[in-house]
Amino acid sequence: MQHDLAEMRRLALERVRNEQFGGNAQALADAIDRDGNQVRQWLRGHRNIGEKLARHIEAKLGMVRGELDRAGEPPPVTLSADESALVARYRVASPAGRMAILQFASLTEPQRDSMGQHLLSVVFGPAVDDARIPASFQSPAAKRAKR
Numbered sequence: 178m179q180h181d182l183a184e185m186r187r188l189a190l191e192r193v194r195n196e197q198f199g200g201n202a203q204a205l206a207d208a209i210d211r212d213g214n215q216v217r218q219w220l221r222g223h224r225n226i227g228e229k230l231a232r233h234i235e236a237k238l239g240m241v242r243g244e245l246d247r248a249g250e251p252p253p254v255t256l257s258a259d260e261s262a263l264v265a266r267y268r269v270a271s272p273a274g275r276m277a278i279l280q281f282a283s284l285t286e287p288q289r290d291s292m293g294q295h296l297l298s299v300v301f302g303p304a305v306d307d308a309r310i311p312a313s314f315q316s317p318a319a320k321r322a323k324r
Contacts, residue, residue, distance in 0.1 A: 182246060183225040189245040191220055193238065209237040 190205075194216075198204040206216040218224040226234070231245045256264065267278055284292065 186226040186231055186245045187219060187222055190226065194220065209234050
């Protein structure tokens with residue numbers, strides 16, 4: 178188990194070096210306040226990255242605590258209340274409803290604004306003045322126009 182953890186940390190550090198520092202071990206070393214030779218020894222597997230050092234590296238690089246221990250796995254995601262509600266609605270939606278959610282999410286902002294205007298006209302009628310619509314239902318474009 179300890180060997181597996183050491184290898185996971187080495188692989189995670191290698192990924193960080195490649196993705197964030199363009200493969201430059203010295204730049205990584207500078208960012209975590211360590212000697213370049215020491216970092217290269219970790220990357221080659223000649224020395225292990227211990228618990229205290231792993232947490233130091235994560236803190237210096239703004240990583241999630243424990244991220245080096247999960248090589249290849251994305252860090253856990255924390256959802257806002259709105260995002261959690263959307264996920265909950267997606268999970269209970271029909272296949273057509275899920276498709277609609279995914280299609281709406283793939284639209285550009287101007288396309289979403291246009292879709293919002295269309296939905297407002299369907300719900301409230303064609304010639305609705307945005308001033309009569311509660312602010313929470315106004316399109317982002319209408320809100321920007323008022324500024």
